[in-house]
Amino acid sequence: MTIKRMDNVGIVVENLDAAIEFFTELGLELEGRAPIEGEWADGVTGLRDMRVEIAMMRTPDGHGRLELSRFLAPQVVADHRAAPVNALGYLRVMFTVEDLDETLARLQKYGTEIVDKVVQYQESYRLCYVRAPDGLLIGLAEELG
Numbered sequence: 001m002t003i004k005r006m007d008n009v010g011i012v013v014e015n016l017d018a019a020i021e022f023f024t025e026l027g028l029e030l031e032g033r034a035p036i037e038g039e040w041a042d043g044v045t046g047l048r049d050m051r052v053e054i055a056m057m058r059t060p061d062g063h064g065r066l067e068l069s070r071f072l073a074p075q076v077v078a079d080h081r082a083a084p085v086n087a088l089g090y091l092r093v094m095f096t097v098e099d100l101d102e103t104l105a106r107l108q109k110y111g112t113e114i115v116d117k118v119v120q121y122q123e124s125y126r127l128c129y130v131r132a133p134d135g136l137l138i139g140l141a142e143e144l145g
Contacts, residue, residue, distance in 0.1 A: 008056070008065035009093055011136060016070040018133040020055050022110045026095060026103070026138075028057040028066060047074055059095075066093065081135030085115075092129065094139030100126050103140060107132070120144075 013019040020030055033055040041050050051072040058065050085091060097103040100118065107130065115129040115137070127141035 005063075008067045009090075010067040010069060011093070012069050012071060012076065013134045013136070014070065015134060016053055016055055016068060018110070019068045019136070020057070022107070022112070022133050023057045023066060023068070025106055025110065027060055027097070029060070031056040031058045031065070049073055081137075083137075085129065085137065092137040092139050094127075094141060096141050096143060098142070100128070100140055100142035103142075104128075104130070 011019075016033075020033075024030060033053070035051065035053050037051040041052070042048050053070045053072065055068045056065055057068065080087065080089065080091075083091065104112070104114070104118075110133055112130045112132055115131060118126055118128040120126050123144055125141045125143060127139065130138050130140060132138045
């Protein structure tokens with residue numbers, strides 16, 4: 001086996017504070033927040049004179065992490081937030097929640113909208129996609145039974 005674990009998924013956002021609030025409401029915990037810049041950061045990203053503020057969010061089980069990044073420099077070059085779910089590339093993150101209806105009700109104060117509707121997959125899951133702050137596409141699933 002060559003992979004030990006998946007450390008995190010990175011998402012670039014416009015409003016870091018709003019994203020932290022949203023994911024905290026969803027149940028993730030803020031591990032830390034910090035500015036990142038310098039030669040090592042330029043080298044790993046391939047972006048020269050890169051400056052970014054990141055927030056690392058951890059899932060309640062401690063195994064999953066979400067790295068939220070707000071780039072200060074260079075300027076963001078592409079915007080995929082309105083892309084449909086069949087667009088090429090990384091698109092969404094899916095979270096399992098305890099109670100889908102309660103979660104959706106709590107997230108309404110952030111302007112969260114269901115992409116189409118809540119559906120049930122066999123007797124296993126109720127799930128939907130939502131648009132979160134900054135237009136992020138987030139999957140939510142409730143295990144049944």
